[in-house]
Amino acid sequence: MGTSRWSPExxxxxxxxxxxxxxxxxxxxxxxxxxxxxxxxxxxxxxDSALNPLSxxxxxxxxxxxxMGMLAETLIRNGLGILIEEIYARKPVTDPHVMCMAFGDxxxxxxxxxxxxFECDIRLADxxxxxxxxxxxxxxxxxxxxxxWYFAATRTKCDAFLKRNKKGYLFTVGDEPPAPKLLAxxxxxxxxxxxxxxxxxxxxxxMASKTWNIFHIIIEEGSFYRSSPEKxxxxxxxxxxxxxxxxxxxxxxxxxxxxxxEVQEGNDLxxxxxxxxxxxxxxxxxxxxxxxxxxxxxxxxxxxx
Amino acid sequence: xxxxxxxxxxxxxxxxxxxxxxxxxxxxxxxxxxxxFNGGAQAGHTVVSPDGRRHVFSHFGSGTLLGVPTFLSxxxxxxxxxxxxxxxxxxQVSETPPEITIDPNAFLTTPFDMFINQTIEKQRAGKRHGSxxxxxxxTVTRSLRSPQYRLKSCDVLNSTGLRRRLxxxxxxxxxxxxxxxxxxxMEEGIQKFVNNTDRIIEEYIKDTQTLIDLATISDRIPPxxxxxxxxxxxxxLDEDRIDQFPHVTRSKTGLTxxxxxxxxxxxxxxxxxxxxxxxxxxxxxxxxxxxxxxxLPDSTNIPNQFQGTLRFAPLSLPALEQNIEYDxxxxxxxxxxxxxxxxxxxxxxVPVPDxxxxxxTLKHVSFGPTRSSxxxxxxxxxx
Numbered sequence: 001m002g003t004s005r006w007s008p009e010x011x012x013x014x015x016x017x018x019x020x021x022x023x024x025x026x027x028x029x030x031x032x033x034x035x036x037x038x039x040x041x042x043x044x045x046x047x048d049s050a051l052n053p054l055s056x057x058x059x060x061x062x063x064x065x066x067x068m069g070m071l072a073e074t075l076i077r078n079g080l081g082i083l084i085e086e087i088y089a090r091k092p093v094t095d096p097h098v099m100c101m102a103f104g105d106x107x108x109x110x111x112x113x114x115x116x117x118f119e120c121d122i123r124l125a126d127x128x129x130x131x132x133x134x135x136x137x138x139x140x141x142x143x144x145x146x147x148x149w150y151f152a153a154t155r156t157k158c159d160a161f162l163k164r165n166k167k168g169y170l171f172t173v174g175d176e177p178p179a180p181k182l183l184a185x186x187x188x189x190x191x192x193x194x195x196x197x198x199x200x201x202x203x204x205x206x207m208a209s210k211t212w213n214i215f216h217i218i219i220e221e222g223s224f225y226r227s228s229p230e231k232x233x234x235x236x237x238x239x240x241x242x243x244x245x246x247x248x249x250x251x252x253x254x255x256x257x258x259x260x261x262e263v264q265e266g267n268d269l270x271x272x273x274x275x276x277x278x279x280x281x282x283x284x285x286x287x288x289x290x291x292x293x294x295x296x297x298x299x300x301x302x303x304x305x
Numbered sequence: 306x307x308x309x310x311x312x313x314x315x316x317x318x319x320x321x322x323x324x325x326x327x328x329x330x331x332x333x334x335x336x337x338x339x340x341x342f343n344g345g346a347q348a349g350h351t352v353v354s355p356d357g358r359r360h361v362f363s364h365f366g367s368g369t370l371l372g373v374p375t376f377l378s379x380x381x382x383x384x385x386x387x388x389x390x391x392x393x394x395x396x397q398v399s400e401t402p403p404e405i406t407i408d409p410n411a412f413l414t415t416p417f418d419m420f421i422n423q424t425i426e427k428q429r430a431g432k433r434h435g436s437x438x439x440x441x442x443x444t445v446t447r448s449l450r451s452p453q454y455r456l457k458s459c460d461v462l463n464s465t466g467l468r469r470r471l472x473x474x475x476x477x478x479x480x481x482x483x484x485x486x487x488x489x490x491m492e493e494g495i496q497k498f499v500n501n502t503d504r505i506i507e508e509y510i511k512d513t514q515t516l517i518d519l520a521t522i523s524d525r526i527p528p529x530x531x532x533x534x535x536x537x538x539x540x541x542l543d544e545d546r547i548d549q550f551p552h553v554t555r556s557k558t559g560l561t562x563x564x565x566x567x568x569x570x571x572x573x574x575x576x577x578x579x580x581x582x583x584x585x586x587x588x589x590x591x592x593x594x595x596x597x598x599x600x601l602p603d604s605t606n607i608p609n610q611f612q613g614t615l616r617f618a619p620l621s622l623p624a625l626e627q628n629i630e631y632d633x634x635x636x637x638x639x640x641x642x643x644x645x646x647x648x649x650x651x652x653x654x655v656p657v658p659d660x661x662x663x664x665x666t667l668k669h670v671s672f673g674p675t676r677s678s679x680x681x682x683x684x685x686x687x688x
Contacts, residue, residue, distance in 0.1 A: 005437070005438070006419055006423070006439060007438065008423045008424065008427065008494055008498070011420065011498055011505060012497070012501065014386070014416075014505055014508055015501035015504040015505045015508065081462075081464065081465075085463060085465065085466070122459065122462045122463050123409065123459065123462060123523070126517050126522045126523070129517045129518045130518075
């Protein structure tokens with residue numbers, strides 16, 4: 001019995017160790033995980049169940065390219081974990097089913113899109129840990145924010161919409177302007193096919209907006225945004241209107257998304273912002289000052305699609 | 306009909322469960338799964354592959370060198386710190402990354418459990434229970450005391466929550482438990498540990514994050530043809546063996562857990578192999594009938610601070626038979642189809658005893674440490 005020894009004296013070493021993970025890293029994923037590869041995914045479903053009778057699908061997709069620097073790693077490794085905890089805890093929508101994505105640049109990246117399942121509990125965190133953060137991206141002044149839209153429009157099946165005509169929520173997070181179009185050849189390489197010809201990002205948005213409320217969160221601390229804030233903001237405003245939201249402090253992403261959901265579900269912005277403590281409250285107010293509560297007749301979303 | 310093979314140690318552990326799990330796994334490596342159904346990090350199952358690679362398995366199934374995936378059932382006790390250590394060791398000998406799934410309900414060992422275990426075992430001095438100092442008993446005690454103290458493997462998915470729970474445990478459970486065990490909180494070693502707790506918790510959180518990076522937390526088992534239930538410790542260490550108390554382990558080492566798990570995984574038939582060396586060994590304290598002064602080579606069981614050295618005795622066939630009968634008796638009311646046989650290891654060190662009068666058949670014999678030294682014991686010449 002027993003070879004894995006641990007003595008009382010070992011605790012001193014443990015407490016002081018500078019962790020040597022080199023040998024463990026040998027095995028760690030340096031490539032796209034099969035389960036997250038869009039090529040292997042026919043469809044992702046968000047289904048109603050006895051435990052979740054009124055499911056609401058939520059997709060959060062984070063830009064993992066180099067211009068996001070360490071932010072991408074922080075947002076994906078920690079931010080999304082906190083986010084899903086907040087969503088499950090606060091339940092800004094009924095029975096949230098959360099899916100996370102990491103995406104990059106369809107032109108230059110090896111793994112420009114990675115997709116988890118829809119999950120209704122913290123087990124989603126297990127899948128997040130399998131994201132491969134490539135950190136590449138090209139110097140083409142945009143990233144492929146349209147890949148999550150394409151996935152949402154063509155590869156998801158959600159009871160919320162099918163049974164109750166309720167759209168899901170789709171958030172992309174990043175610091176660069178949107179790509180102008182989605183190329184059929186990229187779709188072939190990333191998804192294994194599905195698009196006859198290239199499609200403009202604007203047309204794709206129209207398509208995805210049929211079943212999803214679409215938002216984009218511009219991370220102001222990203223290196224691209226810091227060098228070209230006006231250009232970035234203008235491009236997103238032009239495309240999404242009030243669905244383009246800036247965020248000055250990336251550590252407040254979870255609170256911002258929960259707040260957007262709450263406002264979209266008809267809560268008053270002032271009281272939503274107030275529900276957070278201290279500076280968070282101000283950050284949220286600052287980000288969402290252009291947002292209004294939804295119309296009472298049940299039309300959700302801010303887009304005129 | 307889906308069949309499960311069960312490998313159970315018939316004595317005090319160290320029988321050769323690793324060897325036989327590896328042997329059975331090698332019969333269909335592409336289509337097998339090893340399920341660990343008891344114990345935890347304290348297990349040490351040695352596998353030597355025919356090409357000479359060697360690893361002592363504790364969290365991983367003994368089929369790992371063959372690429373066979375592992376499932377840690379809800380009865381397994383997960384220790385993230387040892388898990389990470391073992392994964393790094395495996396990287397040295399394994400060709401491919403081990404595949405492992407952990408049931409979300411498996412209990413989790415904390416640094417507090419390990420530390421308390423080591424401290425009390427140290428205090429017992431000459432009267433040690435034979436513990437490995439890895440906190441198995443403490444983990445179970447804490448987890449069963451109250452749900453508020455219980456941590457499960459799914460809790461590692463929420464690192465913020467886990468950190469909070471650990472700090473709570475430090476102020477509630479750990480403090481109270483020291484008093485309960487009459488340990489002096491002002492004692493130097495304990496003080497040192499307490500002063501370090503914040504950093505120890507942070508390191509532990511880091512290890513749990515590495516763990517979810519490398520393992521999948523899920524209660525769904527991969528679809529395979531052959532399921533191998535790999536037992537840990539041995540029948541004589543079962544927590545229900547009142548006759549051996551307190552030198553027992555805190556888990557069911559026999560069929561009990563397997564009988565519970567099998568139907569959940571759609572298994573209707575179980576073939577149980579009880580493994581014994583051709584002689585008796587015991588690691589650590591506790592009675593050992595007929596103890597002798599033999600010293601046979603054993604590279605796995607290096608003497609350590611908590612368990613001492615390996616002890617030896619001749620094998621008593623009536624006692625062996627009794628252990629197995631007692632275990633099979635648990636299955637008498639089950640609807641599962643159960644068959645059982647016997648395997649003996651270390652036949653190269655001590656000759657195989659005459660098992661002809663036993664109620665179950667000796668089916669396999671091993672003459673060395675690798676699966677290539679296993680042969681079927683069908684003919685009487687073997688006896």
